[in-house]
Amino acid sequence: MSRRQTRGEYIETESGNRISRKAVILGSQHILLGGRSTILPDCVVRGDLHRPSSASASGSAAASVNIGRYNFLEKGVVIRPPFKIYKGSLVYYPQKIGNYVSIGANSIIEAAAIGSYVCIGSNCVVGKFAILKDCVVVLDGTVIPPTTCIPPFSVVAGNPASVVDELPESSAEVFERRARQIHTLHGGALTSTSIEEVKQSVFDDDVDEEFDVA
């Protein structure tokens, strides 16, 4: 693996985000990425679908897609804010995804909010305005209907989705560790930094708090 190849594959930001060059990111000024998130090729993140009236006092418009830290978006994930026809006009609502979330390949996320410590499987559909609370596991191929609310510590599967199992309360820690490990392994395989540096950054808790994006 030549150095030139690996450098071209991902864009690495200061806060440790890794975004594939082949991912389709639209409207990057409306996308907030927490630190150390990874976006694999062929992903589509639609930051361009935002409220039209958001040219308010906050200068450049508010975030339409807010993705937290240590997230892992696998290949082909589509992240798209949900829209609604409200009082005769069409509005796209902002989307918030929490920390330590991993989203499997080819999933389509149109949810209004996804909590932290969530694992979404591959080929899933999360419908519009769905709300996933913290510590949820969505198995592969699940279709979550629009405006559903998935309670925390549950495992959902099926089309339409239903809760099939419950998770223990330690799941938060497990998913957090998993997300960090994924980030480390992914980084180690791709970039040319030494393994020690990568391991060091994982345990650097102070660094994390700096990047708490509002």
Place this chain on the structure above:
Amino acid sequence: MPHSGKSTDRQILRVACPTNSRDFLATTAKTTIESATYLCPMLDAKLTSFISEHVILDESHASQNIVLRVGDHSMVNPSVRVCTQSAANSSGNSDEPAVLEIGDYTIVSDGCNFELTPNSRVRIGNYTQIDPGVRVEPGVTIGDFCVLGARCVIARGTRIGNNCKITAGAKIGVSVVIPPGSVAVGDAGEIRQAMEDMSDEQRTREMKMHVDFLMRIMPAYNKPRQDRK
């Protein structure tokens, strides 16, 4: 920019929003009219429609040209992949292009995959909304005012009537005829009769609203990249 001639290499065509791609459309149209055959992946779109830059017209199976025909005020979102299947009867019908026709005021959302073969075209009606991730196989006809939910799979030869709604994740079998006004649900693609929830005018208004909204926003974020090919 347009590739002429048949080539076995994968040709990825990146197109820009119509206001900037007038020249491009002009050159391809000219090629077609003069020589009477389709020489290149062709985009036949009205200038009121919008095809995102990241749409991929994939001709990886040799000697099959793709024509993407888009109607008025339609939107093709990023990461839509239109590719050709190697035809089962590969009798070398290289002159016959594989056509994907999209009607007016239709929205094709991100990550959809369309597969085409030369002799069968995929036709999508007007005022239809196709949600992200839908997979459409050759020879499918989709009617007007339809809503195709996310990640559904429409197998070859299916005919979907007007005013149909296909829920997310549904798998519609081969050569199924879905009568107008019905709802197709679930993995087995069972078909139920739907109640009249929205009149045609209302859906027309909604789609127009949606397309207008997207038209206003998307060109700002979908600028054509001249530096990168």
